[in-house]
Amino acid sequence: MAIWVLRYGHRRMRDARASTHVALVARALGAKGIIFEGERDDLLMERLRKIAKEWGGEFEVRHTADWMKEIGKFKAAGGWVAHLTMYGQRLDDVIDEVRKQKKEGMGGMEKDGLVMVGSQKVPTEAYQLADFNISVTNQPHSEIAALALFLDHYFQGTELKLEFGGAQRRIVPSKMGKNVITCNE
């Protein structure tokens, strides 16, 4: 089972920082990769790949020119699609159902998931194509926070203990100050 994040409507100038946060949250909290839709931003993607290499793990970063096709491919392969929106069903009310999505005829393996977060306004089709429209509170706040809470509730906190293999740099948690280990290969 893998979770991917689809970042809809990225704009190079305006969204660089917020999209960086979205991608790093996806990686840190256990997603397998991020797919950017909108303006192709090679600089951003290169920077993210560099961070992923430095800090370990297998995070993938790519761009798509057709988000509906991505959703289509995902669903055709048996996966579910969740769209995070302040208008959706409450996270609490729906997360168990999302977690219980199992593949048919494959010994009940969990399905892969695609989590869509908008940068700009998301078109009506997204609401229709998604299996779940999910709100993390129905208040205005942040797609970065919404993604973090979705992943934390989906993985039930286990993602906070993830280890990232092959890291060049690692932090040892400490009460005060900074303890960074550099691993030379």
Place this chain on the structure above:
Amino acid sequence: MAIWVLRYGHRRMRDARASTHVALVARALGAKGIIFEGERDDLLMERLRKIAKEWGGEFEVRHTADWMKEIGKFKAAGGWVAHLTMYGQRLDDVIDEVRKQKKEGMGGMEKDGLVMVGSQKVPTEAYQLADFNISVTNQPHSEIAALALFLDHYFQGTELKLEFGGAQRRIVPSKMGKNVITCNE
């Protein structure tokens, strides 16, 4: 018991959007208010107050010219200070201790809390003044996400059910589409 957020090192041009996310997350997830340190940004604060008025509740927004003094006042009043940093102790390992902070001689009432998140690099003094330096994963990601997860774990999910009194606008969660109620006073 109330939780406040201290946003350290805000810069008007560079941080407007990220600081907006931090403030809206604070509000949506149950903090009582936000204190901005760094460049005074009246436009941002006015916008946040307007959103808070529109969506209800009692969220407070203000600026400080002296973050150390704020921490000092907070601790003098018996509160705890948590600094969110990727170098700190793991959220899981420390959140129960934070939640158990009780006021002495007041029937064991929970203490108020101040949660500090940086925009730019946070000075060494912050690590020393904080009662808790807390990491939400030890990976690079987002102070917006870190704040959201801290508040969610502190309030143990109860904050996702908050109702905001006196709102001019309210969303009714829905499976598909948008259902917004406008409340005329």
